[in-house]
Amino acid sequence: xxxxxxxxxxxxxxxxxxxxxxxxxxxxxxxxxxxxxxxxxxxxxxxxxxxxxxxxxxxxxxxxxxxxxxxxxxxxxxxxxxxxxxxxxx
Numbered sequence: 001x002x003x004x005x006x007x008x009x010x011x012x013x014x015x016x017x018x019x020x021x022x023x024x025x026x027x028x029x030x031x032x033x034x035x036x037x038x039x040x041x042x043x044x045x046x047x048x049x050x051x052x053x054x055x056x057x058x059x060x061x062x063x064x065x066x067x068x069x070x071x072x073x074x075x076x077x078x079x080x081x082x083x084x085x086x087x088x089x090x
Contacts, residue, residue, distance in 0.1 A: 002052040004029070006065065010074030012043040020045070020076065023068050027061065028053040043074065 008020060017036065024031060029051045036045035051061060062078035069076035 002050065002054075002058075003032070004049045004051045004058055004061070004078055006045075006047040006049060006076065006078045008043070008045040008047075008069065008074050008076050010043055010069070010072075012038050012041050013073060016043055016072055016074055017045065019068055019072050020047075020065070023065060024049065027056060027064075029061065 006020070006024075008016065010016075021031065029049050030053070031047055031049050033048040034045065035047075036043070038044075051058065054061060056064070058078065065076045065078050
């Protein structure tokens with residue numbers, strides 16, 4: 001399994017979840033877990049996904065997701081699970 005961690009942050013607006021999830025579905029990335037919240041107009045979402053069936057590598061997915069985020073005014077970060085874990089170790 002090729003897990004990726006995707007985070008999305010920015011001002012809340014209509015369609016953020018739809019745009020990100022549509023991109024993932026079009027690229028055969030399965031959402032395994034998702035958490036999202038809105039605090040005082042600011043949107044935050046974190047997803048754990050399985051990208052093992054995606055035809056694109058993680059770097060390409062991350063670059064394209066970043067562009068999707070720019071189109072809708074949010075920041076999107078996508079990392080392989082192992083890299084995410086190493087960056088957030090105590």
